[in-house]
Amino acid sequence: MKSYRKELWFSIRGRREFVNITPDVQQAVAESGVTEGLVLVNAMHITASVFINDDESGLHQDYEKWLEKLAPHAPISQYLHNRTGEDNGDAHLKRQIMGREVVVAITNGRLDFGPWEQIFYGEFDGGRRKRVLVKVIGE
Secondary structure, three states: OEEEEEEEEEEOOOOOEEEEOHHHHHHHHHHHOOOEEEEEEEEOOOOEEEEEEOOOHHHHHHHHHHHHHHOOOOOHHHOHHHHHOOOOHHHHHHHHHHOOEEEEEEEOOEEOOOOOOEEEEEEOOOOOEEEEEEEEEEO
16 A cells, blocks of 8 residues: 655635645645545644535635634634634634545545535635645555
């Protein structure tokens, strides 16, 4: 069995952003030489998420509104976590909702998706460099 590890790094300018990382993950699969197996993709930051869904701007705007209703950023005093001097209590909750990681099957050297599926990195406390782990295993 083969195993391959790669880190993807991002510069997130704003506080929140969704980045389509599907081409980067497919590139890592190609680099691995694995044609049949699995790829794990996970956010390496506690205020970020990796998820699968449609690459449609209206959906991403809906996520923004929905997440902000569930865990509004302000007032920051509403989160006990922010007593540590942080201002990202909401980002931890948003990450919990959106998930930490995804696993995708690899078939014939390609990501084996359903219709419209894409992999996204979701950042909820940006403004600095962030990373994602891609781990490919298989034959």
